[in-house]
Amino acid sequence: MKIKITIPTDRIHNPIISESIVETGILINIMVANIDSTYGELIADVNDLKFDKIKNALESRGAIVSILDQPIHRDEEECINCGACISVCPMNVYSFDNSWSVLVDEKKCIQCGVCIKMCPHGALKLGE
Amino acid sequence: MVKKSVHEINRKIEDGSVNVVTAEEMVTIVEELGVEEAAKEVDVVTTGTFGAMCSSGLMLNLGHSEPPIKIQKIWFNNVEAYSGLAAVDAYLGAAQISDTRGIQYGGAHVIEDLLRGKEIDVHATSYGTDCYPRKVLDTIITLEDLNEAILLNPRNAYQKYAAATNSSKRILNTYMGELLPSFGNVTYSGAGVLSPLSNDPNYETVGTGTRIFMGGAQGYVIGNGTQHSPSSGFGTLMLKGNLKEMNPDYLRAASFTGYGATLYMGIGIPIPILNEKLAAATAVRDEDIVTTIQDYAVGSRDKPVIRKVNYAELRSGSVQINGKDVPTSSLSSFKNARTIANELKEWVKDGKFFVSMPVERLCAEGFAKPMKETQAVPLVKDVMSSFIVTIKRDQTVQDAAKKIWENSFNHLAVTSDTGELVGILTAWDISKAVAENCFDSVESVMTKKVLTCAPNEPVDLAARRLDRYGVSAMPVIDAHRQVLGIITSDNISKLLARRY
Incomplete structure (x- = not known):
């Protein structure tokens, strides 16, 4: 599953990601990382069964961990089903169904945001 | 030899016996029956396209104010329109961008907002004359308040369009969307099998005066479009339709990041099957329509052609470039193009829409010229x-x-x-x-x-x-x-x- 790890300002100086991985032995695949001296936000992929353990390890060190249920939101009124989003997505979230409607496989989304810039109709937004 | 007239077909539309199919359905009909039988069986083939058509705009008339004003400059929601016409006429171009919001909001958005019944701020200025003394005007209008709101689109419904890719090392933001580095993707536009002009490439039935589906209303072809380039297979149409009768399902504003605002228009054209030649032409398939993939990394008018490609390849989801599978994105909506062709089919079947012959045929030969420049560009x-x-x-x-x-x-x-x-x-x-x-x-x-x-x-x-x-x-x-x-x-x- 895709998870979002938020690191608040007061914990940014501690190596909490490394500590949690070393402590639990659980591997996480970091897909997106925006970290500077004041704040950090990461999107990572983790085995569903191991989620609780890594969440506890991260949260005991002050991080906030949430599951990305709906990483991307498509406004079906605005979407005209052109498919502009399909070729720019690095995770193949978008595809056409048999009737040429755009299908969204949200589970694959890593919130890179490329499709949002691509969509000519402003139909895509990052979800929580 | 099959020979039918538009009058015969219209009589069939009137008595409900007309046989009308979409251009997609026509492909299999011709395959199964052959051209001659298909020409006898089918009376009308409907086409459709729904894509970005920047060269579109709204001709409108505001009615006279009291005291009257001869508008010299005018803005709708801070998007400037051209008013160098009589006192209260203006032409709002779809691609004009907002003075305050930039490319996020343009003429196309004003047109869509008008169609959705929203209120639009109007600001106008003038120099003042004895007959038109007023110099400044501010008001709020809706579509209903306008005397006329006519879409006059100088270049719509391209027969086909060149696809785009990017050989450079950086992302390019273009009117063909976001092009990823090192041939990361290909974008294209056009409805292929359903494309109106690709189904009548000799412009036998589509010409000045042809009645069409435009934005959900009945509109007309008023001639060839600007930059019409028939000899290279890139014909275009100039269209006219009444915005007040249109439907926002078939007219949508859009904005391309780093490029600007544009209008997505839904256009459908019925092709009366008068003879075998037209039956054969409307059986055109995606694989028969060939275009090129051009490299947008070269910021020049003549972009290098990477390869030839047909619409079947483009619509398959990926094309090969230098031995690599490159994903494709369509910028026009095939789903909506199909909806338009089907909607038009229903109109004809229900006797609500009659086919027409052009008053004058479109020019079927010639190329669009590049600009004449008198000042050499410094190199x-x-x-x-x-x-x-x-x-x-x-x-x-x-x-x-x-x-x-x-x-x-x-x-x-x-x-x-x-x-x-x-x-x-x-x-x-x-x-x-x-x-x-x-x-x-x-x-x-x-x-x-x-x-x-x-x-x-x-x-x-x-x-x-x-x-x-x-x-x-x-x-x-x-x-x-x-x-x-x-x-x-x-x-x-x-x-x-x-x-x-």
């Missing part, structure tokens, strides 16, 4: 300094410092033994090397990733690159990477000083 070779100091990569940093000091020249081109450009060294690089007390050979301290340009490139492109990457100079090299000179921001400022 890099016209403004570059041909004097450039070079240094070999294995020389010492001290040699380099000496060269810079002796020639009072801030940029040294670093070359290999055979004279090829391998790097650039500036006084700043030397200061840094000295400060870090790390200076062996020129090679170890030079900048290896050098931006360069070609002598025959327009200066405008070189200037855009200098600006984008925040550098002050670029070596000018030939095809063999031999250094010919250098272009600096100084050279460019001198050019501007000459110009004004």
